[in-house]
Amino acid sequence: MIVLMVGCTKERQLEVEIFETSESGNKLTKLEEFREVTSQVKVVLDPEETFQEITGIGGSFTEASAYLLNQLSDKNRDKILVAYFGESGAKYSLTRTHMNSSDFSLGNYSYAPIEGDTELENFSIEEDRDDIIPMIKDAMAISEDGFKIISSPWTAPPWMKDNKEWEGGKLLPEYYDTWALFFSKYLQAYEDEGIDIWGITVENEPLGNDSNWESMHYTPEEQNEFVKGHLGPILREEWPDVKILGYDQNRHEELIEWVDAMYDDEEAAQYYDGTAVHWYASTYKIFAEELQYAHQKAPDKHLIQTEATVDAEIPAWKDDDWYWSKEATDWGWDWAPEDRKHLHPKYVPVFRYARDMIGTLNNWVDGWVDWNMVLNRQGGPNWAENWCVAPVIVDPDADEVYFTPLYYTMSHFSRWIRPGAVRIGHSQTGDELMLTAVQNPDGTIAVVLLNQEENSKGIQLDLNGKTVSFEIKGKAIQTVLIPPINDRS
CATH class of the missing domain: 3.20.20.80 (Glycosidases)
Structure with a gap:
């Protein structure tokens, strides 16, 4: 079954756009639906922890x-x-x-x-x-x-x-x-x-x-x-x-x-x-x-x-x-x-x-x-x-x-990490994925993920307690965009 995996309740759901390039054929493809994956890498973003300006x-x-x-x-x-x-x-x-x-x-x-x-x-x-x-x-x-x-x-x-x-x-x-x-x-x-x-x-x-x-x-x-x-x-x-x-x-x-x-x-x-x-x-x-x-x-x-x-x-x-x-x-x-x-x-x-x-x-x-x-x-x-x-x-x-x-x-x-963006903190479980995250001058947060393994990975992304769960294909890159805080549901 194909489903979009989200947080437990609407109030705790994080709204995102996800774009993927993969060995299987995606080329900056915007994704709308995902297979359900039982095991997940948990990623927590921390916009309060800031590093260099891009x-x-x-x-x-x-x-x-x-x-x-x-x-x-x-x-x-x-x-x-x-x-x-x-x-x-x-x-x-x-x-x-x-x-x-x-x-x-x-x-x-x-x-x-x-x-x-x-x-x-x-x-x-x-x-x-x-x-x-x-x-x-x-x-x-x-x-x-x-x-x-x-x-x-x-x-x-x-x-x-x-x-x-x-x-x-x-x-x-x-x-x-x-x-x-x-x-x-x-x-x-x-x-x-x-x-x-x-x-x-x-x-x-x-x-x-x-x-x-x-x-x-x-x-x-x-x-x-x-x-x-x-x-x-x-x-x-x-x-x-x-x-x-x-x-x-x-x-x-x-x-x-x-x-x-x-x-x-x-x-x-x-x-x-x-x-x-x-x-x-x-x-x-x-x-x-x-x-x-x-x-x-x-x-x-x-x-x-x-x-x-x-x-x-x-x-x-x-x-x-x-x-x-x-x-x-x-x-x-x-x-x-x-x-x-x-x-x-x-x-x-x-x-x-x-x-x-x-x-x-x-x-x-x-x-x-x-x-x-x-x-x-x-x-x-x-x-x-x-x-x-x-x-x-x-x-x-x-x-x-x-x-x-x-x-x-x-x-x-x-395309999605813009001049003036500031890299922000993140933590993750396991080392299966590589990722970086920035907050752009317009307030959007961009997270870029790399899955180098053959198999898909489930991901639970957390920002300030709101979560969204999705899948990244095997041998794939994703950019996840989170709208500015005033636009988030």
Whole structure:
């Protein structure tokens, strides 16, 4: 029999809306009826216990994604942008883009290519005008609430570096002022286009990527010297509202070293608005202790996940089952050092995303940004052949679009956890489910649940003594919405 399970009496019933994505075929499906399940996980929400304020959730504007959109029909291009930014879609609220080229560009380029141009008189963002800028502007036109943008450089132009290469090397100290000016010129050029940049990271992955694509190395102390003596002062004078985020790499033990260096140096610390992190140190581990440490080190600063992707895998095309199966691997499956191999087993892509968002939000991360929004069937374009997966895969030759299960996974968070939401306390019986809960600025409470097991689970949800009981399918994600208190029955 199919029934809706509720509390014992009408007076004690909690009114909710429930949306589910599952291996069995639900895709943000609104549920009205449930099978009766005898055993239940009991979840109690505590809105009086509050944690971090949410900055936003979303994905990245890369040249690869923007270029692919321009290869599609207007109908499919618009369909994707509405799916990401429209009211009926994922409603992305926090995004990222790259300054100069990245591996997900069509080739190497810099806004300041002329050697010796220390005053950057020839600075130009012309390279972005065909693809990235139109994509951002069209997204802005679609988004009713708007979204924040974080910009990150992968490298300074080679002529400013000790090895004169796009990959690896370090910024020469004699160009610290020029490179700091570069950031200000970039912010002005984008403002002139009508695009406000909310924040910057000092350097994408300052520990490097084995010189496989654009990169530039800093030690924590070198980053501090650049920030406190050059970048921080110019941005505070010319762009005081733009956030400066340090580090911008993995959440493993290196995170502790970097936040210690950033925030123990009082002169540098005054310029940092937060720490940026990536997820590539493991396919499943949250690194909760490291995140807790980073928060305690600077409790009034941002802690933002700026990049995540299913990396080093060719995307599966129109095969939802692949994204729910334990078949994916990342770079670590083949290339991680022996002492870190255990951090990179095969994994379920949907679980990797949902686990990470729930786990990091529960450990003080206030923003979570995916990498490419759109890639092709190869996992590019990528000049370095560093193939990855995106929530939306396209075949531009056939003008076809595939919304993978990762798109719906992202939407469970970005659509219903809004900027300004505050994470609230919760308790649960057992450890079968992962969940996080927030209260949005409009008073709605959003609870996101993940069931990684094959079998359905019964849930009894309690808020201030009012309860509702329902079922979550096996291998499924749910978002449960509770209306503002004045609207609750």
